[in-house]
Amino acid sequence: MSDANPQIPLPRPTPLSKPHWDGCREGVLRVQRCGDCGSFVFIPKPVCDGCLGSNLSWVESSGRGTLYSYTVVHRPQQPAFEVPYTVAIVELEEGWHMLSNLVGVEPDHVEIGMPLEVSFERKSDEITLPCFRPRA
Amino acid sequence: MHSPFRGVAIVGAYDTRQARQLPGMTEAELVLDAVRGTLDAAGLAPTDVDGLNVSTWVTQISSRDVAQWFGGRPVWTGDSMPGIDALLQAAAAIATGQCHTALVATAQCGEYTARESTVSWTRPTNEFVECWGLYTAAEFALMAQRHMHIYGTRREALSEVAAAIRMNGARHPNAVMYGREVAPEDVVASRMVADPFHLFDCCITSEGGTGIVLTTEERARDLDVTPIYLLGGALDRQGMAYVTAPLWDRYGWVGRRAAQLAFEQCGLTPRDVDVAELYDPFSFEVIRQLEAYGFCKEGEGGDFVMGGRIRIGGELPVATNGGLLSYSHAGLVQLLQKPVNAALQLQGKLPADLTVPGAKVAIASNGGSGALFNDVMLLGTEPV
Ligand SMILES: [Zn+2]
Numbered sequence: 330m331s332d333a334n335p336q337i338p339l340p341r342p343t344p345l346s347k348p349h350w351d352g353c354r355e356g357v358l359r360v361q362r363c364g365d366c367g368s369f370v371f372i373p374k375p376v377c378d379g380c381l382g383s384n385l386s387w388v389e390s391s392g393r394g395t396l397y398s399y400t401v402v403h404r405p406q407q408p409a410f411e412v413p414y415t416v417a418i419v420e421l422e423e424g425w426h427m428l429s430n431l432v433g434v435e436p437d438h439v440e441i442g443m444p445l446e447v448s449f450e451r452k453s454d455e456i457t458l459p460c461f462r463p464r465a
Numbered sequence: 466m467h468s469p470f471r472g473v474a475i476v477g478a479y480d481t482r483q484a485r486q487l488p489g490m491t492e493a494e495l496v497l498d499a500v501r502g503t504l505d506a507a508g509l510a511p512t513d514v515d516g517l518n519v520s521t522w523v524t525q526i527s528s529r530d531v532a533q534w535f536g537g538r539p540v541w542t543g544d545s546m547p548g549i550d551a552l553l554q555a556a557a558a559i560a561t562g563q564c565h566t567a568l569v570a571t572a573q574c575g576e577y578t579a580r581e582s583t584v585s586w587t588r589p590t591n592e593f594v595e596c597w598g599l600y601t602a603a604e605f606a607l608m609a610q611r612h613m614h615i616y617g618t619r620r621e622a623l624s625e626v627a628a629a630i631r632m633n634g635a636r637h638p639n640a641v642m643y644g645r646e647v648a649p650e651d652v653v654a655s656r657m658v659a660d661p662f663h664l665f666d667c668c669i670t671s672e673g674g675t676g677i678v679l680t681t682e683e684r685a686r687d688l689d690v691t692p693i694y695l696l697g698g699a700l701d702r703q704g705m706a707y708v709t710a711p712l713w714d715r716y717g718w719v720g721r722r723a724a725q726l727a728f729e730q731c732g733l734t735p736r737d738v739d740v741a742e743l744y745d746p747f748s749f750e751v752i753r754q755l756e757a758y759g760f761c762k763e764g765e766g767g768d769f770v771m772g773g774r775i776r777i778g779g780e781l782p783v784a785t786n787g788g789l790l791s792y793s794h795a796g797l798v799q800l801l802q803k804p805v806n807a808a809l810q811l812q813g814k815l816p817a818d819l820t821v822p823g824a825k826v827a828i829a830s831n832g833g834s835g836a837l838f839n840d841v842m843l844l845g846t847e848p849v
Contacts, residue, residue, distance in 0.1 A: 340592035372593045372709050398614070398713065400606035401660040402598055410598040416659075418607055418710045428597050428710045436660075441614045458596060 337409040339456045346373045348387045353457040358390040358447050360425055369425035392447035393464065394421040401436040419445055419461050433462035468731040468849045473556045474685035474692035475844065476678055477507025478808040483641050483673035483793035487574045492521040495572035495674045500531070503570055503676030508688050511535055514678070516558055516567030518543035518551045522796045523576045540564055547571035548800025548831045549840040553698045555679055565681055572674025573796040591708040602667050602747065604711050604835035606659040609749035611713035613661065616764030618752065620661060622771060624649035626748040626783070627666050627790060629776045634787020636818050641671045642791040652748075666748040668789035668799075675802045682848065693808045696826070696849050697730035698842035699723040706836040713834075717753070720830060720839025724758035727828075727841045731849040735760045738843075739824040741781050742807040744799075745788040750833040751775070758828070758841070777819055785810050785819050803829040807844050 342350040352359035361370040361377075364386060368379030376383055397418040405412050415431040417439075431439060432448055446464040451457045479502035481495060496519060504511065517539045519531040528542035541564035545551040555567035612618050631647035634640035647665055655664035685692040701723035703716055728734060735758060743754050752766035760781065761769040769775075775783040786792040786806045789799050807827035809815055826845045832838040 337598070338590070338595045340596050342592070346592060397710075398607045398611040399660075400603050400610060400662075401657075402603055403657040404602070404659065406595075406598045406600045406603075414598055416597050416599055416603050416607065418611075418712065426710045426712055428593060428599065430597050441610070456596075 337452075338407070339452055342455070345375065349373055350456065352387070353449055353459050354455070356449055358392045358459055359387045360390050360421075360423070361385045362388045369423050371425050371427055391422050394419045394445050394461070396439065396441050396443045396445055397426060398441060399431065399439055401439065415439055417461060427459070430458070430460045431462065432460045466732050466849070468696050470556050470560060470695040470697065470730070471848055472682045473559050473679055473695050474682050475695065475808045476680050476685050476688050476690045476692055477503045477505075477509065478677045478805040478812070479503040479506045479675065480639060480802065480805060481572065481674040483639055483671055483795070485641055485671050487672045490574050490672070492524045492526060492572055492574055495574050495672075496521050496526060496570060499570040499572050499674035499676040500568065503568060503678050507678050507690055509566065509678060512538065513566050514568050515539050516541040516543070516555055516564030518545060518547070518555055518567070518569045520547060520571055522573045541567065543567075546800065547797050549698055549804060549829065549842045550700060550831070551801070552677065552679070552695070552804055552842065553700070556695050556698075559679060559681060565684065566678065567680075568676065568678045569801065570674065570676030571798050571801055573798050574672035576796065593709065594707055599707070601707075601835060602662055603659045604707060605747045605750060605833065606662050607711050608713055608717065608753070608834040609661055609747070612717070612749065612753065615713070616767070618764070618767040620653065621649065622752060622767030623661060623666055623748040624652040625770050626745075626751045626775065627652045629770070630745055630751075630784040630788045631665065631791040633777065633785050633819055634791025637786050637792060637816060640787040640792040641669055642787060645791070661749075662747055665790075668746045668794040669791065671793045671795050673793045673795045673798055675798055675805050677801065677805050677808065691812045691846070693811050694845050694848040696733065696843040696845045697727035698840070699726035699730070700840045701838060703837040706838065711835050711837070716834055716837050718757045719834055719837060720754055720832075720841060721757040723839060723841040727843050731843060733826065733843065733849070738781065738826050738828050740785060740807070740810055740821045740827045741775075741783045742785065742803045742810070742827060742829040743783050744803060744830045744833050744839070745784045745790050746794075746833055748790070751783055753834055754830055754839070757839070777821065782821050785815060785821065800831045803831055804842055804844065807842075811844060811846050
């Protein structure tokens with residue numbers, strides 16, 4: 330660990346999750362949707378968690394949402410994370426939720442319900458993380 | 466009515482020494498201490514045991530390994546996670562005649578060495594969680610923040626929970642934090658970990674072992690112990706923990722179904738409960754469980770805990786040994802320590818100033834909202 334700024338742990342895409350991470354690299358937020366009951370499914374699953382059906386396809390999210398809950402973290406999970414950082418649950422316009430980090434906002438200005446939009450942050454050749462920033 | 470667990474009694478409960486670290490101790494030695502101490506507490510010999518669920522986390526000792534330590538004599542082994550889950554499985558084995566005396570024990574040590582990171586068992590490696598810097602405290606904080614947003618739960622309530630439980634540990638000679646008294650103002654003065662949780666809102670990490678032995682009501686009568694009866698118990702499992710967003714709307718009341726089932730099994734209600742060995746990984750979780758189990762209405766848990774109600778001498782003392790916040794938190798060991806302490810409390814074996822006089826019914830719980838599971842058990846001094 331001689332690196333002064335060690336890398337945070339990055340996702341290792343699986344065959345199941347690859348379309349999501351490929352999308353992030355291409356600047357598109359992709360989520361699974363059930364063709365039978367209409368549920369959005371996230372995190373990626375082999376079946377719909379609404380109806381247990383297999384008729385899932387990847388669709389594009391608007392990337393717009395609101396802040397559902399958050400925590401400003403002062404004790405990092407591991408030293409690579411620069412504190413403080415804000416862990417968020419984002420409620421997307423389509424009604425599904427995902428974990429993320431907030432960027433472009435001071436921890437003191439974070440409020441549940443605030444409008445957010447996805448902000449793709451490139452971390453490596455393979456991985457771009459879908460963070461969120463405030464939107465007007 | 467009779468509880469479906471009628472006929473099963475806890476006859477021994479025991480904690481090994483608990484400490485931040487137990488240098489030089491192996492998990493095998495530690496779990497053996499738990500096994501022997503539990504049998505001693507019941508006045509039982511190893512040859513009396515015909516059912517086992519004994520395991521460790523780091524070195525992965527299993528019930529089958531331990532069956533060999535017992536010379537292959539036990540006829541039944543269980544593999545449920547140590548804790549309420551394992552006890553319910555063992556009790557069911559006894560109630561259905563698969564074995565007569567079942568020992569459940571566990572221990573953990575030698576795990577936590579790299580202190581610049583949060584303890585390894587709190588750091589999930591899932592691809593949709595780890596990259597955001599999540600760990601257990603942050604998962605539970607996301608639940609707490611949403612609850613505070615919806616119901617206006619106050620910071621003072623979290624501080625009261627943390628201080629009340631930590632004061633219990635301060636008075637328990639076997640607690641890791643023995644002698645460390647904490648007032649509500651000390652909680653907010655401690656450093657911030659993950660908003661709204663300060664350091665003293667969060668469980669400690671430690672090493673230790675624990676055990677409990679169950680047998681038939683009939684055999685219990687022949688032993689020189691105060692038997693404690695299993696009145697009810699059930700699980701509420703909502704999927705793999707720490708892989709997905711801990712959504713309040715979906716998972717916030719986890720444990721409610723377990724509590725309802727447990728109370729239904731014995732015909733009791735929250736009003737009958739004298740002491741609550743609630744899972745306390747973080748201060749907020751106590752407030753949430755009190756609401757989920759029906760000790761108060763949704764959103765009223767913050768008010769419920771104030772005014773000394775959950776302290777020793779109050780209406781419903783919580784985590785009377787100091788819990789995960791102060792007594793010990795050694796990986797999964799704490800799951801089993803909840804019913805262990807409930808049994809010790811009802812047997813009158815806690816230090817005098819932590820004893821709840823006349824306590825007849827205790828509730829114990831395992832797991833919490835951030836972990837997406839919450840199991841519940843009811844114990845009593847009289848069978849139902
Ligand atoms: Zn569906």
